[in-house]
Amino acid sequence: AQSVSQHNHHVILSEAASLELGCNYSYGGTVNLFWYVQYPGQHLQLLLKYFSGDPLVKGIKGFEAEFIKSKFSFNLRKPSVQWSDTAEYFCAVTTDSWGKFQFGAGTQVVVTP
């Protein structure tokens, strides 16, 4: 069965620091990859997605992610975080056109002023 692994459950960093969250999946076929974010008190929302083409995708709020097929990875990055980036981040994968998603366990990111 396919699975999604997020390497860190909790990350604490200071404003202006760089952020990288790891995501690996186990599926050998074609995948669609996503990062969702949940800000405190808000619902889950899409941060960015990859279907095909350029493996470096850019999302909202300065986030980007790189798909490395050989490593089955889709890591999320942001060069300089802000306090408002405090949130929980979820990596997700779909492997078919029906939109059946498999989510990772999430990474709680806390950005201190």
Next chain:
Amino acid sequence: EAGVAQSPRYKIIEKRQSVAFWCNPISGHATLYWYQQILGQGPKLLIQFQNNGVVDDSQLPKDRFSAERLKGVDSTLKIQPAKLEDSAVYLCASSDLASRVGELFFGEGSRLTVL
């Protein structure tokens, strides 16, 4: 556009009682999902509807959970009888697979506490 609406936001019940959650998806979204999110874990799919038909309910504990989507719009998720391990946030999401494949729109969730 209006978002996905869910109710109630919070519910506390005792084990063996029943509970029902309601979801109204974004207008025009044919696909509706119910996810269970236990504290410290990612959302786990319980059931997926395409219009009023079930696409996937393989992870739905059918001895106690049921869901329906009458007329292909609103949906209700029911738990009867509830167990302690059902304490979780129940998320409803919808999508328009025809035009925006892969983008789920989530509601704010219904937090269930079973005592």
